[in-house]
Amino acid sequence: MMSNSTSVSAGKQDSKTREFHNSLVYVKQHWQLYVIFLLPALALTLIFKYIPMGGILIAFQEYNPFKGILKSKWVGFSYFQRFLSSPDFLSYLANTLKLSVFGLLWGFPVPVILAFLLNRIQSKGIKKKIQLALYLPNFISVIVLCGIVKIFLSVTGPINLLLGSQINFMTMPGAWRTIYIASGIWQGAGWGSIMYTAALANASQDLKEAAYLDGANILQQIKVVEWPAIKDIVVIQFILQAGNIMSIGFEKAYALQTDLNLASSEIISTYVYKQGLISGNFSFSTAVGLFNTVINVILLLSVNKIVAKMNEGQGL
Amino acid sequence: MDKKKFSSYGIQDKMLLLTGYTLLGLFVLAIVIPVIYIIVASFIDPVTLQNKGITFDFSKWTLTAYERVATNAQIWIGFKNAVVYSIVFTVVSVGITLLCAYPMSRVDFRGRKFFNVIFMITMFFGGGLVPTYLLIGNLGLLDSMWAVILPGAFSVWNMTIARTYYRGIPAELREAADVDGADELVYYFKILLPVCTPIIAVLALWQFVAMWNSYFDAMIYLNSSAKQPLQLVLRAILIQSKPEPGMVSDIQSTAQRAQLAELLKYATIIISSLPLLVMYPFFQKYFDSGIMAGSVKG
Numbered sequence: 001m002m003s004n005s006t007s008v009s010a011g012k013q014d015s016k017t018r019e020f021h022n023s024l025v026y027v028k029q030h031w032q033l034y035v036i037f038l039l040p041a042l043a044l045t046l047i048f049k050y051i052p053m054g055g056i057l058i059a060f061q062e063y064n065p066f067k068g069i070l071k072s073k074w075v076g077f078s079y080f081q082r083f084l085s086s087p088d089f090l091s092y093l094a095n096t097l098k099l100s101v102f103g104l105l106w107g108f109p110v111p112v113i114l115a116f117l118l119n120r121i122q123s124k125g126i127k128k129k130i131q132l133a134l135y136l137p138n139f140i141s142v143i144v145l146c147g148i149v150k151i152f153l154s155v156t157g158p159i160n161l162l163l164g165s166q167i168n169f170m171t172m173p174g175a176w177r178t179i180y181i182a183s184g185i186w187q188g189a190g191w192g193s194i195m196y197t198a199a200l201a202n203a204s205q206d207l208k209e210a211a212y213l214d215g216a217n218i219l220q221q222i223k224v225v226e227w228p229a230i231k232d233i234v235v236i237q238f239i240l241q242a243g244n245i246m247s248i249g250f251e252k253a254y255a256l257q258t259d260l261n262l263a264s265s266e267i268i269s270t271y272v273y274k275q276g277l278i279s280g281n282f283s284f285s286t287a288v289g290l291f292n293t294v295i296n297v298i299l300l301l302s303v304n305k306i307v308a309k310m311n312e313g314q315g316l
Numbered sequence: 317m318d319k320k321k322f323s324s325y326g327i328q329d330k331m332l333l334l335t336g337y338t339l340l341g342l343f344v345l346a347i348v349i350p351v352i353y354i355i356v357a358s359f360i361d362p363v364t365l366q367n368k369g370i371t372f373d374f375s376k377w378t379l380t381a382y383e384r385v386a387t388n389a390q391i392w393i394g395f396k397n398a399v400v401y402s403i404v405f406t407v408v409s410v411g412i413t414l415l416c417a418y419p420m421s422r423v424d425f426r427g428r429k430f431f432n433v434i435f436m437i438t439m440f441f442g443g444g445l446v447p448t449y450l451l452i453g454n455l456g457l458l459d460s461m462w463a464v465i466l467p468g469a470f471s472v473w474n475m476t477i478a479r480t481y482y483r484g485i486p487a488e489l490r491e492a493a494d495v496d497g498a499d500e501l502v503y504y505f506k507i508l509l510p511v512c513t514p515i516i517a518v519l520a521l522w523q524f525v526a527m528w529n530s531y532f533d534a535m536i537y538l539n540s541s542a543k544q545p546l547q548l549v550l551r552a553i554l555i556q557s558k559p560e561p562g563m564v565s566d567i568q569s570t571a572q573r574a575q576l577a578e579l580l581k582y583a584t585i586i587i588s589s590l591p592l593l594v595m596y597p598f599f600q601k602y603f604d605s606g607i608m609a610g611s612v613k614g
Contacts, residue, residue, distance in 0.1 A: 053447070148585065
């Protein structure tokens with residue numbers, strides 16, 4: 001028994017060294033794959049992604065740029081405590097979550113509905129023209145989009161001219177989220193519908209014909225033919241977007257902020273920027289950012305798990 | 317399926333179609349009307365624009381806004397920088413991403429799983445704003461073009477897409493190359509890449525547009541006005557309502573200057589958005605196939 005198990009482990013040892021030897025031979029033979037193909041990407045990843053991960057340590061320090069990470073004083077979780085116990089914390093967290101959750105709930109269905117509608121248009125020419133118009137807003141930048149929003153909603157802008165009123169929408173915290181989400185749908189929904197439209201075009205012709213001959217009405221056709229054709233893509237897209245709830249973009253939120261709408265427009269990413277790079281509170285800002293990242297990772301993993309359960313064990 | 321006449325639908329279907337098409341029509345109008353408004357408004361005399369909005373009384377039309385925007389140096393500096401950054405970023409980023417995807421696509425590549433984990437982690441977890449900013453500072457890259465280009469140059473997501481594409485290339489191509497004794501580099505550049513042009517075009521367009529439209533990295537890393545890309549110049553004019561000094565400084569009255577600044581916004585929007593809008597129809601087929609590449613998992 002004894003000798004048997006030693007010989008097995010010796011065999012394991014042996015196969016391990018052989019495996020290692022094989023790897024060395026492989027790397028030597030295929031050095032180009034490592035040095036020319038992989039190394040540039042690996043170097044960028046290590047330098048610009050992993051070194052900053054090490055920099056997270058300053059969240060637990062009273063970081064002083066002149067002393068550096070090694071000599072700055074360690075303060076444990078005090079910056080996290082400061083953030084979590086401040087009255088602003090709940091409001092920024094709520095703003096972030098509301099913005100992305102409502103954005104997802106309102107914004108996600110629109111491209112799908114657009115695709116169903118486009119798919120029903122029988123004239124190819126009209127369909128092309130509508131698509132051209134729907135895709136157009138996707139090609140303007142965030143800054144230009146926000147510029148347009150500000151122009152149209154300004155006190156002297158066309159919306160107020162039309163209403164005959166003098167409402168300053170950009171200073172109303174109550175209007176901010178609606179402005180953000182609606183302009184997002186305006187810009188992205190058409191473009192977002194492309195992949196659904198393409199998947200619908202690929203729906204099985206046989207099924208279509210059969211449903212047609214059976215005299216199925218539109219809702220029945222959607223249920224039997226069209227929905228199955230796009231279901232998988234819808235699920236994947238939903239996971240991807242739901243997983244990004246905490247990483248909602250900085251650029252648009254910051255561009256639409258005014259001093260007076262901060263009550264609803266200050267989200268975690270804009271707060272991290274202001275604390276870190278404008279006020280110079282490096283450690284505090286890093287702590288807030290880390291908090292955000294950790295929640296995001298937890299969200300991603302949970303969403304993936306939920307979907308895996310719904311989708312017969314298949315997550316992302 | 318044959319075209320179906322509207323009258324042949326059942327009553328429920330008719331209601332459904334009417335509601336649907338009405339909504340679709342409203343959406344299209346919500347896009348077309350503002351676009352037309354901006355185009356027309358950019359030609360209107362500033363006083364009329366502020367008091368009455370747009371008009372088709374052509375005596376109130378003027379090219380003033382375009383003259384002022386087009387003769388402003390900062391706009392052109394912004395354009396030039398945006399073009400340079402976007403092209404350099406596209407070349408560097410797509411090059412590195414395509415290279416990396418090759419070994420990662422090969423089943424025999426030793427260490428593939430390990431490297432995959434290294435790359436995937438960065439999609440979920442990162443150091444965040446301040447540590448990255450401090451790193452850029454320590455590398456001496458503040459106020460350098462490379463601060464905007466290098467940190468985001470390698471995209472794990474795009475690498476997965478390229479990798480999936482490589483895997484769809486028939487294995488016979490590679491076997492044929494092996495028989496000929498071609499080494500990795502020859503096979504990669506002479507045989508593999510040439511059949512991958514669709515995915516290369518897609519990734520290049522994505523990266524170009526992403527860099528062209530972004531402003532955050534430039535805002536935090538680039539201080540000198542000579543290095544500002546277009547979006548930062550636009551931000552001053554459109555978001556902060558601070559037109560470039562040269563555009564309005566000859567006007568004495570504050571009220572008139574404000575009216576003019578408002579008008580300049582419209583012309584600025586048109587001038588700055590035109591390049592991508594004009595480019596778009598030419599590249600539409602690539603964009604469409606790219607959207608499909610992004611919808612399947614890697």
